[in-house]
Amino acid sequence: MRKAAILMGAVALIVGATNASAQGKNFAGTWTVVVDPAAAPAPGRGGGRGLGQGGTIAQDAKTLTVPRTTQNGEMKSVYNLDGADSKNTLTMGGNAVEQLSKAKWDGDKLIVTTTMNFNGNASESTMAMWLDASGMLVVESTGAGRGGGPPTTTRMMYKKS
Numbered sequence: 001m002r003k004a005a006i007l008m009g010a011v012a013l014i015v016g017a018t019n020a021s022a023q024g025k026n027f028a029g030t031w032t033v034v035v036d037p038a039a040a041p042a043p044g045r046g047g048g049r050g051l052g053q054g055g056t057i058a059q060d061a062k063t064l065t066v067p068r069t070t071q072n073g074e075m076k077s078v079y080n081l082d083g084a085d086s087k088n089t090l091t092m093g094g095n096a097v098e099q100l101s102k103a104k105w106d107g108d109k110l111i112v113t114t115t116m117n118f119n120g121n122a123s124e125s126t127m128a129m130w131l132d133a134s135g136m137l138v139v140e141s142t143g144a145g146r147g148g149g150p151p152t153t154t155r156m157m158y159k160k161s
Contacts (some may be wrong), residue, residue: 024108024131028059031137032157054158064103064110079103079112081092092118135160 032054055067093102124142137158
């Protein structure tokens, strides 16, 4: 009887750890930006590749859909979670630009690396997403600096609404 109780306790511990890890990889929901002056992007620079002021992320076993508000309205990027290439189109100045992204998991952190070519200028950016210990969504984006400057990184934090 005691062995059965110990075994049941071990199973409960494993199931609990598995569920906690799975929750760390689930970004689905409606998120609202948390204003933190220390983490805010420089004035006039926008919010990088994060959710901007917020939005609703959809996620299933195969894909993650991230909305963004741009100068041309809302766009949604769909990323394959199995490591396969994801193609999304970005409209810049009336021109459609193909983006090629690859998403991979690093523990409970999703890293999305995106390349694109605009008017002969190739660029690469990286977006990392994770849930911190309090359940806040952290989106850290790194991309080419303006005017060919050094890469810039922005970090935005969101709470679930």
